[in-house]
Amino acid sequence: MEYEIIDFHTHPFILDSENICAHKNCANMGKEFTLELFNALNVKTFCGSVLSSRSSKETSVLEIITKNNQTALELKRFYGDRYYPGFHVHPAYVDYSISVIDNMVKNGFKLIGELVPYFHSWSSYAEQGLNAILDYAGDKGVIVNFHTQDHENAIKMVKNHKNVIFVGAHPGEKPDIEYHLRLAKECENYYIDLSGYGVHRFGAIKTIVNGFGINRVLYGSDYPTCSPATFIGAITGETLLTSSEKQAILYKNAKTLLNI
Ligand SMILES: [Zn+2]
Known part of the structure; x- marks a missing residue:
């Protein structure tokens, strides 16, 4: 069966400096390559933020996240409907972050992230400044995709902002999956994307679906860090899931969440 994705x-x-693939010399990877790859894999839309870190001491964090957000818009112009951009906010720059959210809403986008604190010189989901940004994101109906780290503060962040839908990235090993399931049980506003480490363990996806319910689990790959084919295969080839569950994970849940 062919799935929409x-x-x-x-x-x-x-x-090239924005390409975070560890093996990027394996091919001539440019923005056309990304499109050809997703065409070959039947991926209709790909979502997420441009993620490059500081290139030198002279470049400030604000400059780099501003550049990443501008590049996301440039890629949107190039890819059209195929790309749904995610944007960076930063707890040290509340005014800038609010203006990012305003611009997103004005242009019909509602995705922050993936936020990866260690890429942009912050470390904790308890950082001051983040609360005001998330309150504003909640008022505007914006979704937040964030890197799994700093578990205890992430729990507080999700619990304290019940009007924001958070999508935690990367299931991880069993102790991390148990953490995700605990949070999912307590917070209906907590979703998970399957990208990154974890889904290679037999039964991991089924365990996540059992805990989150089928509507809060999304396929993600973390391309170009990881191979989309690996994750698509992990879902389509999972004998423990029904085809309607596979369709929900691969397509329907993201479509509903982003209203696309
Ligand atoms: Zn990522």
Whole structure:
């Protein structure tokens, strides 16, 4: 069976310096390559933020996240409907972050992230400044995709902002999956994307679906860090899931969440 697919978690790029693939010399990877790859895999839409870190001491964090957000818009112009951009906010720059959310809403986008604190010189989901940004995101109906780290503060963040839908990235090993399931049980506003580490363990996806319910689990790959084919295969080839469950994970849940 051929499935429709939305990849909820990617980091597209234009410049080589924005390409976070560890094996990028394996092919001539440019923005056209990304499109050809997703065409070959039947991925209709790919979502997410441009993710490059500071190139030198002279470049400030604000400059780099501003550039990443601008590149996301440039890629949107290039890819059209195929790409759903995610944007960066930053707890040290509340005014800038609010203006990012305003611009997103004005342009019909509602995805922050993936937020990856260690890429942009912050470390904790308890950082001051984040509360005001998330309150504002909640008022505007914006979704937040965030890197799994700093579990205890992430729990507080999700619990304290019940009007924000959070999508945690990367299931991880069993103790991490138990953490995700605990949070999912307590917070209906907590979803998960399957990108990154974890789904290679037999039964992991089924365990996550059992805990979250079928509507809060999304396919994501973390391309170009990871291979989309690996994750698509892990879902389509999972004998423990029905085809309607596979369709929900691969496509329907992201479509509903982003209203696309
Ligand atoms: Zn990522």
